[in-house]
Amino acid sequence: MTLTADRDGSFVFPVADLEVRFIRPRLARGGVHSGVWSDVAVSHGGAHVHEARYNLSSLTSRRELAKYLASRAELPKPLNWTDAIETAATLMCREMHKGKVVTHIADCPNPAEPSYLVKPLLLRDKLTIFYGEGEGAKSLVAVALAYCVSTGEGDLLGLTVAEDAVNYLDWETDDEEIARRTKRFAAGLGLEVWPDFNYFRMDVPLVDDTETMRNLAPGFTIIDSLGPACGGDTIRPEGPTNFWNTVRRLQGTVLVIAQTQKDGPKKTIFGSGMFHYMARSVWEAVNVVEDGTGTIHLAMFHRKSNVGRHWPPMAWRFEFDDTACTTLVRPEQLAAIPEMTSHLSVQDQIAAVLRGGSRTVGDICAEADLKENTVRGTLRRYHNRFVKNGEQWGLLSNR
Numbered sequence: 001m002t003l004t005a006d007r008d009g010s011f012v013f014p015v016a017d018l019e020v021r022f023i024r025p026r027l028a029r030g031g032v033h034s035g036v037w038s039d040v041a042v043s044h045g046g047a048h049v050h051e052a053r054y055n056l057s058s059l060t061s062r063r064e065l066a067k068y069l070a071s072r073a074e075l076p077k078p079l080n081w082t083d084a085i086e087t088a089a090t091l092m093c094r095e096m097h098k099g100k101v102v103t104h105i106a107d108c109p110n111p112a113e114p115s116y117l118v119k120p121l122l123l124r125d126k127l128t129i130f131y132g133e134g135e136g137a138k139s140l141v142a143v144a145l146a147y148c149v150s151t152g153e154g155d156l157l158g159l160t161v162a163e164d165a166v167n168y169l170d171w172e173t174d175d176e177e178i179a180r181r182t183k184r185f186a187a188g189l190g191l192e193v194w195p196d197f198n199y200f201r202m203d204v205p206l207v208d209d210t211e212t213m214r215n216l217a218p219g220f221t222i223i224d225s226l227g228p229a230c231g232g233d234t235i236r237p238e239g240p241t242n243f244w245n246t247v248r249r250l251q252g253t254v255l256v257i258a259q260t261q262k263d264g265p266k267k268t269i270f271g272s273g274m275f276h277y278m279a280r281s282v283w284e285a286v287n288v289v290e291d292g293t294g295t296i297h298l299a300m301f302h303r304k305s306n307v308g309r310h311w312p313p314m315a316w317r318f319e320f321d322d323t324a325c326t327t328l329v330r331p332e333q334l335a336a337i338p339e340m341t342s343h344l345s346v347q348d349q350i351a352a353v354l355r356g357g358s359r360t361v362g363d364i365c366a367e368a369d370l371k372e373n374t375v376r377g378t379l380r381r382y383h384n385r386f387v388k389n390g391e392q393w394g395l396l397s398n399r
Contacts, residue, residue: 003091007218009249010210011095013088016079018044022056022092023210036096042069049073056089117220117253118145119160120311121300123281124253127244129226130300131258131269132285137298138257139172140318141285142222143181144329145255149220150197156185157316158331164252165219166197169206171228175199184320184327205231207246218251226258226275234271244278280306288339295319297332299340313344346370346378347385351395358392 003011006021013020025038035057042049050072054061066081073079115124122128122145130138148154152163168178178199186194200212206229223229226243233239247254258275260267267284269275276282282304288297299315315337319328334340335352344352349368353359359367364375379386379393387396 003088003095006214007249007251009213009246011092013091015084015088016075016077018042018049018073018075018079020084020088022088024207025056025092025096027096028055036093038092040065042073044073044075056092062086062089114308116160117149117162117164118154118157120302120314121145121159121283122220122253122255123307124162126280126307127247127254127256127278128281128283129256129258129269129275129279130283130285131260131267132287133260133267135287137287137296137318138285139224140181140296141298141300142168142224142255142257143178144185146197146220146222147182147185147195150195155189156329165217167216167219167221168197168199169202169212169221169223169229170200171202172224174201181327184325185329187324188326188328202228205229207231207242213246213249216250220253220255221250222255222257223247224257226256227270229256230271234275237272237274240272240274240278244274276304279304284343286340286343288337293319297337297340299334299337299343301343313340313348315340341368346374347382350375350378351385354386354393354395358389358394360392364393 003013003022005011009024011022011025013022019042021041021043023039023041025036028034028037033055035055037053037055039051039053040056041051050069052065054065056062062085063082066085069085070079070081073081114126116122117124130141132138144156146166146168148156148159148161149164150166152161154161170178179194183194186192198217200215202209202212206213206223208231227234230239230243247256256275256279259270261270269282281302284301284303286299286301289295290297296318297315298318299313301313302311305311313334315332315334317330317332319330320326321328333355334344334348335355341349341352349370350364353364353367361372361375361379364370365372368375379388383396385396387394
């Protein structure tokens, strides 16, 4: 009999007609609590028998568990519980101490280039964060992405999309709200049937919900949102570290929705800087709501990329028709949303001005509200994007 690793990070030891499962095993070093600790869950024929936390390295703990199970489990055939628990605990301790399997880089002769589940928002099999202020329409985009990936069709957002299974882990709303948004997206496209994906109404931190993790389909997982998924511990190093170690067990592409810090001129992800550091790609969501209509203009700014290039900003217009129960999504130019200009980099602000035609440095400064030295330095630095013709500057590239 051997241990079998489950996809949620737990280990299973089958014995007779029983299943001994080690949930969230961890190494604790130093002091009286050192050793390998784990929740031990025992079931017989699918029926619960016992679950509690034990120090698997402790002979006393093993004996207590074996003695209790001998009195608790009624089996058709007698079982030597002392030997069974001793074997299982020893194997689990060895597993925890053996470390990871080595991969030799030379054995990867043809590494693939980065690929996208949704280009350019979601790198395939990587961790991406969307962050923005409250009511910033981040969840609206997340539902739109769930719609696109579950169907493999990018028409809703005008993006290139690959089809995959979708898990939506939601700490903020409920299934009716997510279904309503999905249905209105479909109606906006003129469709009467909306796509299906897996929804989970969450109420405990992700690290503590082993059973839900076991039920997730490999594919695209959305975590909405970061604070409650961490259990509220977003400042101290332990919270982010435990969260990321849990997310690493998920198979596929992961999107985390996060809030922003309230203070400071530059908006960042709320909590420890570890969240920004650990993500492979980070996008900031900024929105403007039209007075009277409720129409939302939403822009996404690429703030970090550890894999591949930084992408230029993109924007959409979300039009809500409560009478027809539809939500129309239309891509739009960022330059058409004056309130978004300050969120652009200097070179993108200059490019937004020059898309209206060639300008002098003075004209650019006046229209973009930038200092002359900043404009001149940027124009010279990005010679692959801007071109000078006499006293005026124009766009060499229209990206």
